[in-house]
Amino acid sequence: MTLALIIRRSLRQHLLSTVITALSIALAGGLLMSVWVVKQQSQATFTQVNIGFDAVLGARGSKLQLVLNSIFHLEASPGNVSEADYLYIKHHPAVKLAIPIAVGDNLRGFRIVGTIPELFTAVEYAPGKKFVLESGSRLFDPAAKEAVLGSFAADQLKLKVGDTFHPFHGLIYSPKEQHADIYTVTGILEPSNTPADKVVWIPIHGLQTMSGHDPKAATDVSAVLIQLRSPSAGFRLDMMYNRQGDRLTFAYPIGAIVADLFSKIGWFDQVLTLIAYLVALVSAAGVLVAIYNSMSARRRDIAILRALGARRRTIFGAVVLEAAAIGVLGMIAAFAVYLAIATGVAALIRAQTGVMLNPWTLDPVMLWAPLGMIALCAAGGLVPAGVAYRTDIAANLAPTS
Amino acid sequence: MSLLSIASLQKSFVSPDRERKLIVDIAAFALEGGQQLALRGESGSGKTTFLHLIAGILAADRGSIRLDGRDMAELSEPRRDRLRAEAIGYIFQTFNLLQGYTCLENVLLGMSFGPGADTARATAVLERVGLGHRLHHFPRQLSTGQQQRVAVARALANRPKLVLADEPTGNLDHRNAGESLSLIRETCRENGAALLLVSHDPQVLAVFETVQDFATLNLALQEAAS
Numbered sequence: 017m018t019l020a021l022i023i024r025r026s027l028r029q030h031l032l033s034t035v036i037t038a039l040s041i042a043l044a045g046g047l048l049m050s051v052w053v054v055k056q057q058s059q060a061t062f063t064q065v066n067i068g069f070d071a072v073l074g075a076r077g078s079k080l081q082l083v084l085n086s087i088f089h090l091e092a093s094p095g096n097v098s099e100a101d102y103l104y105i106k107h108h109p110a111v112k113l114a115i116p117i118a119v120g121d122n123l124r125g126f127r128i129v130g131t132i133p134e135l136f137t138a139v140e141y142a143p144g145k146k147f148v149l150e151s152g153s154r155l156f157d158p159a160a161k162e163a164v165l166g167s168f169a170a171d172q173l174k175l176k177v178g179d180t181f182h183p184f185h186g187l188i189y190s191p192k193e194q195h196a197d198i199y200t201v202t203g204i205l206e207p208s209n210t211p212a213d214k215v216v217w218i219p220i221h222g223l224q225t226m227s228g229h230d231p232k233a234a235t236d237v238s239a240v241l242i243q244l245r246s247p248s249a250g251f252r253l254d255m256m257y258n259r260q261g262d263r264l265t266f267a268y269p270i271g272a273i274v275a276d277l278f279s280k281i282g283w284f285d286q287v288l289t290l291i292a293y294l295v296a297l298v299s300a301a302g303v304l305v306a307i308y309n310s311m312s313a314r315r316r317d318i319a320i321l322r323a324l325g326a327r328r329r330t331i332f333g334a335v336v337l338e339a340a341a342i343g344v345l346g347m348i349a350a351f352a353v354y355l356a357i358a359t360g361v362a363a364l365i366r367a368q369t370g371v372m373l374n375p376w377t378l379d380p381v382m383l384w385a386p387l388g389m390i391a392l393c394a395a396g397g398l399v400p401a402g403v404a405y406r407t408d409i410a411a412n413l414a415p416t417s
Numbered sequence: 418m419s420l421l422s423i424a425s426l427q428k429s430f431v432s433p434d435r436e437r438k439l440i441v442d443i444a445a446f447a448l449e450g451g452q453q454l455a456l457r458g459e460s461g462s463g464k465t466t467f468l469h470l471i472a473g474i475l476a477a478d479r480g481s482i483r484l485d486g487r488d489m490a491e492l493s494e495p496r497r498d499r500l501r502a503e504a505i506g507y508i509f510q511t512f513n514l515l516q517g518y519t520c521l522e523n524v525l526l527g528m529s530f531g532p533g534a535d536t537a538r539a540t541a542v543l544e545r546v547g548l549g550h551r552l553h554h555f556p557r558q559l560s561t562g563q564q565q566r567v568a569v570a571r572a573l574a575n576r577p578k579l580v581l582a583d584e585p586t587g588n589l590d591h592r593n594a595g596e597s598l599s600l601i602r603e604t605c606r607e608n609g610a611a612l613l614l615v616s617h618d619p620q621v622l623a624v625f626e627t628v629q630d631f632a633t634l635n636l637a638l639q640e641a642a643s
Contacts, residue, residue, distance in 0.1 A: 018526065018529040018530070021518075021522060021525075025515075025517045025518055025522070028517065029516075316513075317517070319513075320513045321515070322498070323472070323501075323507060323509075323513065324501075324526065324527045324571075325502020325503070325527075326498065326530050327495050327498045327499075328494070328495075330530075409475075410465075410466075410469050413469075413474075
């Protein structure tokens with residue numbers, strides 16, 4: 017009761033500095049947790065995103081660019097794959113399924129991707145999960161000018177079944193680049209939390225033959241998404257396309273290529289984490305400074321407590337626990353800061369990639385960051401606690417007679 | 418055996434010009450259980466230092482301070498703190514109430530370092546000093562006289578054997594001083610506590626049956642005068 021009362025009253029007596037210091041801890045803790053969770057979740061999520069495919073075949077170039085373009089719908093296509101090459105891989109005995117895609121148009125910034133209906137009927141984008149159309153929807157007719165929209169794209173574009181639109185040429189939206197073709201929305205996909213959610217899907221033939229596109233490339237595809245019959249087949253095809261051939265690139269395995277990207281940008285994570293650690297240290301120093309600066313005002317109270325019989329170690333413990341209590345208050349608020357930052361970042365990542373991070377998922381950082389931060393704050397309280405420990409009772413109980 | 422017996426007690430301080438100066442030098446002093454004694458002394462005569470030594474707030478350079486059979490000078494600091502909390506009530510001239518705590522909390526906190534906080538007892542002593550209706554008021558919300566009464570309640574809450582009062586009426590007007598002094602003496606009597614009060618105020622000293630001159634007790638003052 018005694019320590020709790022002393023701490024509670026002291027926090028209240030120094031309310032302004034308590035609140036400001038706790039807020040700085042909240043910012044530091046929230047930043048630390050959000051950097052960590054976003055880093056962990058994005059790495060785990062992106063390296064697992066392959067929407068049900070083992071490999072991608074595309075024009076000669078970077079494997080990473082090919083994966084980003086065909087799986088994540090980012091970056092430009094490295095080039096085209098001829099119909100002959102597509103048919104060859106489609107009928108290769110090691111290939112279980114080959115789905116062609118074609119890119120090159122957009123609808124107000126959302127990519128239009130041409131493909132075949134099998135992408136939605138034959139593929140599990142995650143184990144046991146197939147793309148599902150919302151009720152009242154149907155797949156596009158491969159021969160018609162129809163479209164199926166990913167849930168995020170439909171929401172952002174405010175399109176519903178029955179609406180029509182003109183595609184725009186290129187991957188970047190320009191109102192001047194509008195195609196004459198008119199497409200009708202026939203279906204909207206339920207959210208899959210994959211990059212497919214931010215895509216406007218149309219029949220591949222429609223994209224290949226869109227008004228204004230080069231008729232010579234009307235049978236080419238941008239990439240072929242491939243399911244293999246066995247992992248060993250992937251290495252054989254890798255050997256065939258990447259080492260022996262020089263026209264095409266076979267990106268396999270997809271997860272490893274994305275993981276390679278994360279290892280290349282790992283320094284950025286480390287910089288962010290380092291900044292978060294530094295902010296945490298500065299906040300703990302803030303606790304030290306806040307309590308230390310108020311020591312002259314506290315000396316009389318400490319002397320009175322000592323005169324009443326409080327031991328030095330009680331006073332020392334009260335100051336350390338007060339510092340830890342500021343840490344506790346700060347870390348409670350840090351969860352709100354974390355949710356604000358993580359939700360914002362998740363929305364940004366969702367808009368850019370279609371991949372949804374979940375800020376509400378529990379992570380070990382939500383245990384060790386608060387504990388670490390509270391311990392740091394308590395450590396910050398050691399210096400003023402030392403000053404409190406050495407407080408001279410008689411000198412601070414003036415006046416004397 | 419006396420409740421408090423002091424022998425060959427000395428305490429010196431280093432002055433700003435780095436000379437060690439003897440402040441308290443008392444050959445012998447005793448106080449019986451339940452006795453009420455006033456020490457007369459001028460400001461700066463070392464009265465507060467003497468009370469601080471008895472309370473264990475200051476450690477003596479030499480000599481013994483036996484309180485209820487235990488020698489304060491031989492105890493470790495934590496044991497002195499414990500003995501002070503359990504056996505001594507201290508009433509300061511400036512009351513030394515904790516401003517961030519209510520009246521009740523001030524009394525409870527004083528108790529918590531001794532035998533333990535007892536809300537019923539704390540409430541009872543505050544009621545006894547006439548502050549039953551001010552339990553949850555903060556010191557700044559009370560008059561000077563009421564603050565003094567909180568200090569009295571805090572000093573007596575642990576049922577101490579000895580109450581030390583350092584110029585307890587120094588900050589009060591004439592009427593409040595008289596009431597406060599009566600209250601201190603009565604409550605000490607009711608609780609069976611001895612009272613050692615130091616003051617330079619003749620009106621305060623006149624109330625006591627036994628008054629001792631601190632100048633004759635403290636040999637350091639005699640040496641300084643000679």
